[in-house]
Each structure stands twice: as structure tokens, then as C-alpha cells.
Amino acid sequence: MELSSNTGIPLSTLKLNARSLRDMGLITYRDGRTAITEAGAFILQLLESEPSMMSRIAERLGGNHMRSSISCYRIIKAVLKVKREGDVLILSKGHAAPAFYAALFEEGMIKAEEIERAGLPESRLQAHPEKGLPEVVFSSGSLGQGLSIANGIALAARMDGINRKVFVIMGDGELDEGQVWEAAATTSSHKLSNVIAIVDRNGTQLSGNTEVVKQKEPISAKWASFGWIPMEGSGSPEIHIRKAIEIAERMERPVVLIMRS
């Protein structure tokens, strides 16, 4: 009550935040005792280090989608590290823009002055990444479409005899969209093993816990039934992504990496 009146945040919001933190596994609450989990401590560490840039960006973009960006940040960084010349990154969950812009900043692809002007009408850095930015091939913001676009790019590459990997970063909430499954069937039907899908499995979507809003599990089994090779992982996305590429090349089937955080 006191915190609510001090900060001007409604009590209901504070309760919801607390529940979300617990659902995300960032805190534990048992026998009236609260503790920060290992993942929670890591997030705090992130907030203190480089992602302070991310929260500054998020603030300029209206303060939304910070949770989603936190879990996505390491995945984006890993893809940028793993991808070679000619490979394509598809950020299907465009609302992770703060994480994406922070990552581009660290790679030296956008300048600090530009970050200061993020979210302004004339800025390239819009609420969701748009074409015209480095590493952006399509304007995002609408969910469920990235995998289809990636398939199109992979089909064109095959026609042209180009060996090109297409990395698609999706949200777990995004899996509610029917088009994702239309696309998943296309990838496997056309044996597009150059498409590597990465699901940011942070367990949360706009209205709360993903399993409460609309059941996602068993995620791996769903992808497997669509002809994909599912891989589950936590920890370093980079190691998992390299492994996914190796498996996709060996099996000549698309691999989906479900990155839990």
C-alpha cells in the first residue's frame, strides 16, 4: 500500500508485476519469503551492465516490451555473432526493438546520437524495426509473419544456388498465430533446412503467463509433428545456435531451437 502511494502505481499493477516476476522464474515466493532466483540475479546484473542502454531505448519507445527484450537480447546478440556474410536475420517479434537496437549499437551499426532520438517521427528507430536499418530486411510489428518471409528468402536462395542461412527469432506468445503453423508446414514440406527458427521461450505474453493465455506446451512435440527437429536449451544461445546449424546441415531438416529463459 505504501509503495503504491509512494510510486503512484496502482496496487493491482504491483500485484500483477509480482506475479509475473514469479511466473517468469525471476523470484521465488515460499512460506511468506521472497528470494531472487539465479535467473533473476542475472537479469539484475544485465540491467546494471550493457542493457541499461536497452532500457533507455525502451523508455524512448514508450516504455513497452522491456520484459520481452530482456529475454531476447542474448538471442539477438548470439545470432549477430553466428551469422556469416549473406545470412539473414528475421526478427519476427519486432516488439523486441529495444534489445535489437541495443545490440546494433554494440555492434557499432547505429550511433549513440541516433539512440537519443529513437521513437521520434523522423527517426529510423521506430517502435518496431523498419526497413532501412542494418540487419533489417522487412518492416516488423505484426506477429506471426517472420517465418513465412524467411521461407520465401530460403526458397529464393535455393533457386539461385546460394547457401544462405535464415535465422528467425520468434516469441512464444507469437505461436498463437495460425500463420506460424502454416509457415512451419511450408518449411518442412519444402525441406528448407537453411531456416533456423529460434523461439524465445520466456513464458510470458501481453496478458500474462503463456500457458494461461493460450496453452503452448508441449512446444517441442508440436514442432516435431510439423516435421521439424526441436531442440530445447537454456543458458548460452550461441552454443545452441551453432549446434542447431550443425544438426540442420547433417539431417537436412529444419531445426527449431526453443530457448528457455
Added chain:
Amino acid sequence: MRSFRDELGKALLDAGSMFRNMVVLDVDVCSSTRTDRFAMKFPDRFIQLGISEQDAASTAAGLAISGKIPVLVGFSMFLLRAWEQMRNTISRDCLNVKIIGTHAGLSDHWDGSSHQCLEDIALMRVLPNFTVVCPADAASMRKLLFQMIEIDGPAYMRVGRDNSPEIYSDESELTLGKAEVLADGDDVTLLSCGPTVELCLRAHEELKRNEIGARVLDLHTINPLDEISVLRAARETNGFVVVEEHRRKGGLAGEISEFLSERMPSKIIRIGVDGFGRTAPSYEMLLDFLGLTVKSVVDAAKEVMRN
């Protein structure tokens, strides 16, 4: 009588030989849209996506990003499931994707109201960057199709299933974005796109017997609008009868009304469909049933003259 889809199948084959980076995408209707001909000749440039219009539209976007010229062909009604994909990716990023909606208007008379698309002009003409084309017959479809593939940027073409009138010949010269004056007259303008252009030509003859000079304008390209031809007709005649195999709201009549209300307010009577279509054993019977007749065009023209 030629069939729109048979001619479409042939035109796409020829386009495939001309444009080596053209790719055709199908949503499990290739035998109905006649893209199966293309699939036979160019199997490596034909992509089957199953009954997944949204996936198909975004896949086309991916192909365009990679420098291909994707041509997505499906029933106009069901391609509209992918309107949001067309809006948010193809239109917003101005991608070189060509979309051909077949079985448009009332042409799919057998299949009834679920298949008879009466909203596509309304929905497609509002999208920035999209060229929107509705050819009157098979011969003009072929001409406009090649031009539509040649330009860089998104384009939508709506065509009927069969039942193509014969208005143009294979030698006719048509230009995308430029309306055709098919009959002269200074009393009233009969403006149309698609097969109903032929209805206007017959109404023109009927009106001539009543000593009314009706100009017939084929506005095959809705976007970008041929403002000069429309303004000239507004200046030189007493008003318009707009005829279309489309909902009376939002389509060609909507475009003309919006434009003229700003530039040269004119009397406009709209002939089209209210409500939904029906199953009918013939295309002509369905048009008659819904009031898309020579008589209604003639009556509307006389109504314009009374004002």
C-alpha cells in the same frame, strides 16, 4: 467467348519465358486458376503452399526481398485473408509482389456468395504503393498483366473466372494507368472496369437510339487513377453512371466519388451489388438477378440526364 482463367494460364506461361526471375505461388487452386500450366513448364519456379493464403502472401514478400518477381495467384475472395500481410509487409515495404485474384465479382456463379468477391477493389485501392487493375476482357488482361509485371512495386489484378466479353483485340494498345474511351458521347459518362464494361457498351447503343450520347470509359486501372480522363468526362458530360461487379460501396464508384467530390463535384449513380451474391446456373442469370443489366444502366443514364 474466351475464358479469363484459360487466358491467364497462357499469359503467365509467356510471362514466365520473358521474365526469368518470375515465380508463381499457388494456394492449392492451380487447376482452377490455370497456373498448373506454369507449374508444368517451370517446375523450379512454381511454389505450392497449400491452402494457406497468409503464409503465401508473406512467402511472396520473402521472395521479393530476394529479388524475385513473385506472382501469387488464388481466388480473390480468399486472398483477402492475407490483407493484413499485404498491408503491413508488401505495401509498407513497397515490395515487388504481384497478386492476381481470380474468380472475382460474380464470375464464380456456381459457388455462391462465399466465393463471390465483392470487396477487393475497396480493400486494395486504399493500400499505398499498390497498383490495382481490373481488366474488362481476356485480351486486355494479357496486355495489362505484362505491364503490371514489368513495373517495380506491388500490384493487384482482379479477374473473373470464365465469361470474358470480347472488347479488345490482341492488337489493341492499352497502357496501365490510362483509361480507354471505348465510345464517344457528351451527354453522360458510363464508367466501368471489368466485364461490366461490355454492359456499358450495350447501354451506349440503347441510349443512342434514345438520342443520348453516352461516353464509355474503361477505367481498367483503379490505382493510380487516370485523373485527366475522369476530369475530362466530368467537364464534358452531365454526370456518371459507374458500373461494377463489386459492392456499391468502396469500389470503383467510391474512388471516383472521393476524387470528384474534391475536384469537380458531379452527379454519380452507382450500379453494383448490395448484400451478397447467390448461386446461379449461369453468370448472365446472376447479373440479371442482382440488377446489373443494360436496362439499369440505361435508366441510370436517363436519371443523370434529368438532373
